[in-house]
Amino acid sequence: MLEFDKLSLNIPNTTKPRVVIIGGGFGGINLAKKLSNKDFQVVMFDKQNYHGFWPLLYQVATAGLEPDSIAEPLRKMFGSDDYEDFHFRLVRVTGVNPATKTVSTLIGDLPYDYLVIATGTKPNYFGNEEIKKNSFPLKQIPEALNLRSQLLQCFEQASMTKDPETRQSLLNFVIVGGGPTGVELAGALAEMRKYILPTDYPGLDFTKMNIYLVEGMDRVLPPMAPESSAKTLKYLEKMGIVVKLQTLVQSYDGSIATFKSGEQIKAHTLIWAAGVAGALIDGIPEETVERGRILVNEFSQIIGYPDIFAIGDIAYMKTEKFPKGHPGVAQPAIQQGQHLAKNLKRILTKEPLKPFEYFDKGSLAIIGRSRAVADLPGNMHFGGFFAWIIWLFVHIMYLVGFRNKLVVISNWLYRLFTYERGTRLIIRPFVRKGDRAGRKFIRSYGEE
Amino acid sequence: MLEFDKLSLNIPNTTKPRVVIIGGGFGGINLAKKLSNKDFQVVMFDKQNYHGFWPLLYQVATAGLEPDSIAEPLRKMFGSDDYEDFHFRLVRVTGVNPATKTVSTLIGDLPYDYLVIATGTKPNYFGNEEIKKNSFPLKQIPEALNLRSQLLQCFEQASMTKDPETRQSLLNFVIVGGGPTGVELAGALAEMRKYILPTDYPGLDFTKMNIYLVEGMDRVLPPMAPESSAKTLKYLEKMGIVVKLQTLVQSYDGSIATFKSGEQIKAHTLIWAAGVAGALIDGIPEETVERGRILVNEFSQIIGYPDIFAIGDIAYMKTEKFPKGHPGVAQPAIQQGQHLAKNLKRILTKEPLKPFEYFDKGSLAIIGRSRAVADLPGNMHFGGFFAWIIWLFVHIMYLVGFRNKLVVISNWLYRLFTYERGTRLIIRPFVRKGDRAGRKFIRSYGEE
Numbered sequence: 001m002l003e004f005d006k007l008s009l010n011i012p013n014t015t016k017p018r019v020v021i022i023g024g025g026f027g028g029i030n031l032a033k034k035l036s037n038k039d040f041q042v043v044m045f046d047k048q049n050y051h052g053f054w055p056l057l058y059q060v061a062t063a064g065l066e067p068d069s070i071a072e073p074l075r076k077m078f079g080s081d082d083y084e085d086f087h088f089r090l091v092r093v094t095g096v097n098p099a100t101k102t103v104s105t106l107i108g109d110l111p112y113d114y115l116v117i118a119t120g121t122k123p124n125y126f127g128n129e130e131i132k133k134n135s136f137p138l139k140q141i142p143e144a145l146n147l148r149s150q151l152l153q154c155f156e157q158a159s160m161t162k163d164p165e166t167r168q169s170l171l172n173f174v175i176v177g178g179g180p181t182g183v184e185l186a187g188a189l190a191e192m193r194k195y196i197l198p199t200d201y202p203g204l205d206f207t208k209m210n211i212y213l214v215e216g217m218d219r220v221l222p223p224m225a226p227e228s229s230a231k232t233l234k235y236l237e238k239m240g241i242v243v244k245l246q247t248l249v250q251s252y253d254g255s256i257a258t259f260k261s262g263e264q265i266k267a268h269t270l271i272w273a274a275g276v277a278g279a280l281i282d283g284i285p286e287e288t289v290e291r292g293r294i295l296v297n298e299f300s301q302i303i304g305y306p307d308i309f310a311i312g313d314i315a316y317m318k319t320e321k322f323p324k325g326h327p328g329v330a331q332p333a334i335q336q337g338q339h340l341a342k343n344l345k346r347i348l349t350k351e352p353l354k355p356f357e358y359f360d361k362g363s364l365a366i367i368g369r370s371r372a373v374a375d376l377p378g379n380m381h382f383g384g385f386f387a388w389i390i391w392l393f394v395h396i397m398y399l400v401g402f403r404n405k406l407v408v409i410s411n412w413l414y415r416l417f418t419y420e421r422g423t424r425l426i427i428r429p430f431v432r433k434g435d436r437a438g439r440k441f442i443r444s445y446g447e448e
Numbered sequence: 449m450l451e452f453d454k455l456s457l458n459i460p461n462t463t464k465p466r467v468v469i470i471g472g473g474f475g476g477i478n479l480a481k482k483l484s485n486k487d488f489q490v491v492m493f494d495k496q497n498y499h500g501f502w503p504l505l506y507q508v509a510t511a512g513l514e515p516d517s518i519a520e521p522l523r524k525m526f527g528s529d530d531y532e533d534f535h536f537r538l539v540r541v542t543g544v545n546p547a548t549k550t551v552s553t554l555i556g557d558l559p560y561d562y563l564v565i566a567t568g569t570k571p572n573y574f575g576n577e578e579i580k581k582n583s584f585p586l587k588q589i590p591e592a593l594n595l596r597s598q599l600l601q602c603f604e605q606a607s608m609t610k611d612p613e614t615r616q617s618l619l620n621f622v623i624v625g626g627g628p629t630g631v632e633l634a635g636a637l638a639e640m641r642k643y644i645l646p647t648d649y650p651g652l653d654f655t656k657m658n659i660y661l662v663e664g665m666d667r668v669l670p671p672m673a674p675e676s677s678a679k680t681l682k683y684l685e686k687m688g689i690v691v692k693l694q695t696l697v698q699s700y701d702g703s704i705a706t707f708k709s710g711e712q713i714k715a716h717t718l719i720w721a722a723g724v725a726g727a728l729i730d731g732i733p734e735e736t737v738e739r740g741r742i743l744v745n746e747f748s749q750i751i752g753y754p755d756i757f758a759i760g761d762i763a764y765m766k767t768e769k770f771p772k773g774h775p776g777v778a779q780p781a782i783q784q785g786q787h788l789a790k791n792l793k794r795i796l797t798k799e800p801l802k803p804f805e806y807f808d809k810g811s812l813a814i815i816g817r818s819r820a821v822a823d824l825p826g827n828m829h830f831g832g833f834f835a836w837i838i839w840l841f842v843h844i845m846y847l848v849g850f851r852n853k854l855v856v857i858s859n860w861l862y863r864l865f866t867y868e869r870g871t872r873l874i875i876r877p878f879v880r881k882g883d884r885a886g887r888k889f890i891r892s893y894g895e896e
Contacts, residue, residue: 007608010651049600068514075648084650090604107608152497156538160455160555200523202532203458 007107011087014041019344020103020110022093022281023118024051024074027312027333031116032078034341037085039348043112045105047092049073052141055330056395058181060144062151062188067141095282098305104283114344117281117294117310118337121328124275124292134254135272138181147271151189154268159201169266171209174257176249177273178215179222180329180365183232185271186213187367190239211241212265216248216274221373223327224363228373231383235367249274276328278314290316293325298355300340311336322358332358364391455555459535462489467792468551468558470541470729471566472499472522475760475781479564480526482789485533487796491560493553495540497521500589503778504843506629508592510599510636515589541567543730546753552731562792565729565742565758566785569776572723572740582702583720586629595719599637602716607649617714619657622705624697625721626663627670628777628813631680633719634661635815638687659689660713664696664722669821671775672811676821679831683815697722724776726762738764741773746803748788759784770806780806812839 011018017040021028024046035042053070060067078086095104096117102109123139125132136147151173158170173189175182189211197206213220213236219229220236220243236243248260249270257265277292288295288302293316296302300309300317312333316325326332336356343353362376366388374387382390459466465488469476472494483490501518508515526534543552544565550557571587573580584595599621606618621637623630637659645654661668661684667677668684668691684691696708697718705713725740736743736750741764744750748757748765760781764773774780784804791801810824814836822835830838 006611006614007605008610010608010610012651049604066514066516073648079647087651089608090601091608153538156497157455160458160537160539162456162458163454166454199527200521203460203535 009089009091009105009108009110011043011089011110012041014085016041016085017113017348018043018111019114019116020045020112021116021118022046022103023120023312023314024048024088025054025118025120025312025333026051026330027118027120027337028116029074029077030334030337031118031311031341032083032086032337034338035344037083039345040085042083042086043110044074044078044086044088045091045093045103046074046088047090048140049075049088049090050141051077054139055180057138057141057144058185058188060141061138061147061185062192063148064188067145071141093281096308097283098285098308101307113307114347115308116300116340117284117308117314118312118333119279119281119314121276121313122279123272124277125272126275128251131249131252131270131272134252135176135270137272138185139276150269151192155197155201155204159204165266168208169255170268171204171206172212172265172267172269173210174212174214174252174265174267174270175273176214176270177275178213178217178220178243178245179273181273182213182215182271183220183236183365183367185273186211186236186241187239187371190241191368193240212244212267213241214244214247214249214259214274216246218246220245221365223329224365224373225375225379225381227381228363228365228375228383231373231381232365232367235371235373235383239368276313280314299343299353300336300356309340311340317356319356319358326358327363329363331361335359364394366391457537457539457553457556457558459491459537459558460489462533464489464533465561465796466491466559467562467564468493468560469564469566470494470551471568471760471762472496472536473502473566473568473760473781474778475566475568475763475785476564477522477525478782478785479566479759479789480531480534480785482786483792485531487793488533490531490534491558492522492526492534492536493539493541493551494522494536495538496588497523497536497538498589499525502587503628505586505589505592506633506636508589509586509595509633510640511596512636515593519589541729544756545731546733546756549755561755562795563756564748564788565732565756565762566760566781567727567729567762568781569724569761570727571720572725573720574723576699579697579700579718579720582700583624583718585720586633587724598717599640603645603649603652607652613714616656616658617703618716619652619654620660620713620715620717621658622660622662622700622713622715622718623721624662624718625723626661626665626668626691626693627721629721630661630663630719631668631684631813631815633721634659634684634689635687635819638689639816641688660692660715661689662692662695662697662707662722664694666694668693669811669813671777672813672821673823673827673829675829676811676813676823676831679821679829680813680815683819683821683831687816724761728762747791747801748784748804757788759788765804767804767806774806775811777811779809783807812842814839 019035019040019042021032021044024044028044029051032042032044050071050073056065056070059065074088091105091107093103093105096115102111103115123137136150137143138147154170158167161167175186193206193209220232221229233243250258250260252270255266257267257270284294294302294310294314296310296315296317298319300311300315302308302310313328318325335358339356346353360377362374364372364374366372370388372387372391374382374390467483467488467490469480469492472492476492477499480490480492498519498521504513504518507513508518522536539553539555541551541553544563550559551563571585584598585591586595602618606615609615623634641654641657668680669677681691698706698708700718703714705715705718732742742750742758742762744758744763744765746767748759748763750756750758761776766773783806787804794801808825810822812820812822814820818836820835820839822830822838
């Protein structure tokens with residue numbers, strides 16, 4: 001690979017206004033899709049070369065889907081002639097300079113006319129470095145594959161362990177965070193335990209496998225309606241998941257999880273799905289950042305910086321309906337991206353901008369394969385089969401936008417209906433950072 | 449992860465004869481499938497937890513297939529009740545002791561009644577450590593994913609490179625080895641160049657991308673008939689691949705490939721598909737090893753050690769028809785595995801063993817998606833469409849044995865016919881060993 005000084009961004013010069021989008025997530029791609037390349041040159045930077053459908057990431061982690069089912073290469077997404085003045089660069093952005101209207105990357109700088117920050121969030125460990133070092137996050141595909149390897153290796157090791165206490169620790173899984181990620185992950189694990197693992201690992205007693213879901217608040221799925229939270233709790237407990245509400249994790253050293261109450265659980269695996277923080281960039285004025293997110297007005301402009309916008313999870317847009325900003329889920333990012341495209345066009349044509357109004361289409365969560373809860377507009381709440389149908393439909397519609405539509409969907413439906421977990425492959429055993437015993441173990445497996 | 453002293457193999461005791469199989473490749477799985485668990489306890493060790501369909505590995509490397517399409521977890525393959533006395537352990541074997549009839553692993557020792565070595569081969573660098581360090585092998589799934597990342601990153605970097613000479617080096621790909629792996633990889637790369645890359649990377653001039661296929665002998669596909677070699681050469685050259693016959697690689701430092709003739713090619717990527725060596729195990733008596741493979745008689749027994757067998761690529765069975773041993777392809781391994789299962793049963797029932805006779809069903813090679821050559825029994829040779837149909841049929845039959853049959857096949861056919869290369873994801877950028885600039889580059893992409 002080349003040293004950075006040999007590389008350059010190679011963005012063609014243009015007389016059109018240049019929109020630089022940092023981030024190829026839900027916000028970034030929906031903005032880029034709606035920006036006409038006749039009016040704008042669009043440049044997108046991301047440190048990954050694909051867009052990921054994060055709501056299904058937990059399925060990659062539990063070997064229900066392969067990464068390619070939920071990821072689309074950005075170059076392919078914007079490969080058609082409609083995007084002939086769209087330019088993607090796989091590069092990390094190191095800073096922005098509002099004074100000179102320049103974005104800095106590891107490869108070089110680029111002047112912009114309009115900058116859109118759509119960087120999303122990263123895990124928030126609340127300052128606890130030990131937890132950060134020893135836990136498994138679940139926000140990116142490599143992390144999902146890492147977690148998948150961890151799960152499979154725990155089972156492999158458990159089937160080779162003499163000591164019952166150690167075996168128990170290998171079969172204890174602590175998920176911290178009772179939001180959608182944690183709930184869906186717990187449900188998927190419970191289904192693995194029930195339908196798949198006893199066949200794969202005869203000789204292991206899976207009644208002894210424990211799944212703990214730990215949440216600091218007084219209910220699971222706090223963003224959803226209380227009815228949906230209650231129903232979800234019922235489903236989780238029916239599936240044999242131990243839900244610990246109003247419980248906070250004090251520390252985790254890789255073997256023992258200690259809660260603030262003093263209680264301890266011995267577990268080889270602790271998954272951190274408990275908090276997110278905005279993925280900020282150097283150069284964003286400090287006064288515009290509140291609670292880790294960038295304050296924007298109802299036009300997604302950073303207050304005081306009319307040429308810089310922020311959309312999606314990173315943005316903090318206080319509105320009447322959402323005084324604490326919009327939920328950190330896909331829909332606000334998608335809608336803000338689409339809305340901003342129209343507003344940028346209005347800037348060009350010197351029309352007045354229109355404020356963003358979030359249309360809350362509702363929330364869904366799936367617990368295992370056949371149970372779901374749904375909050376729909378009009379304060380309607382569903383649980384059970386009807387919610388599940390809605391969940392299925394919505395996700396199919398999302399996936400339909402991806403390549404290999406038919407294939408992905410049939411693949412997925414096949415597995416869904418047959419409880420098959422096909423992709424139980426340990427492709428490359430990964431380790432938790434700092435895990436020296438693990439590294440040694442891994443090296444024994446062929447890192448030649 | 450646990451330290452080794454806490455683990456143990458946990459194989460249940462048995463009064464039945466215990467067959468230990470080292471390796472879950474074509475030989476190992478076909479043997480295990482035919483060994484009745486009423487008669488034998490079967491234990492399989494492998495350092496991967498899956499069986500891979502290696503003939504299609506080059507498609508994973510060129511983003512044509514995802515790993516799960518060509519890999520099946522061994523536990524799942526042997527999960528049914530037919531295999532209730534089959535035990536899989538994900539563990540590396542460290543040695544065998546014929547005197548005590550014990551296999552040693554990193555986890556512990558296991559006594560055997562019959563031992564079958566089916567470990568296959570690993571790349572042979574002919575003692576050239578520098579080539580080993582700087583080249584990309586293609587024998588395992590992590591290596592295919594590594595190569596895939598390398599290819600994509602070369603294109604990404606090329607689109608960001610100022611210097612034409614460096615850009616050219618990024619777009620030069622040297623494949624060493626004109627056997628099936630090299631030929632099929634070259635063909636797939638050529639198709640990427642023609643159908644996919646110009647759309648993904650507008651602005652890069654792919655007429656400048658060079659694919660070199662380097663072979664030491666005087667023809668490509670040396671194991672096939674001369675007619676097939678000639679036809680293959682024609683196809684390769686039509687696709688714009690530069691074939692260099694009777695050419696040997698002297699050295700490769702990661703930037704410049706030097707041939708024994710003195711000629712040099714600047715290339716960031718050199719793929720080593722040029723030689724294999726048996727994956728031997730400590731304790732196999734030296735006198736039984738010839739040319740890196742284990743000498744066996746026509747019953748697959750190691751000469752002098754009637755309870756130890758070797759099958760597949762690792763075995764060197766000299767027969768009248770095959771005085772140099774059987775070709776290192778799937779069919780001999782499959783047939784030897786199946787035949788050995790029957791012979792082991794004969795040992796049990798005290799019947800005379802039957803010698804192995806290889807039924808050469810022919811050879812196939814595919815060059816790109818629509819050209820193929822086939823050697824069939826009866827000295828028949830085909831090229832072109834008919835050979836391609838045969839290739840397609842044979843591979844479908846193989847894949848049909850895998851899970852998700854319909855899905856994998858439809859997925860694959862879809863891509864085949866649409867020239868789609870769906871999985872162009874850089875999941876985690878990997879580096880060549882020893883590549884310091886690469887590591888730094890990679891760390892910049894989020895190895896946080």
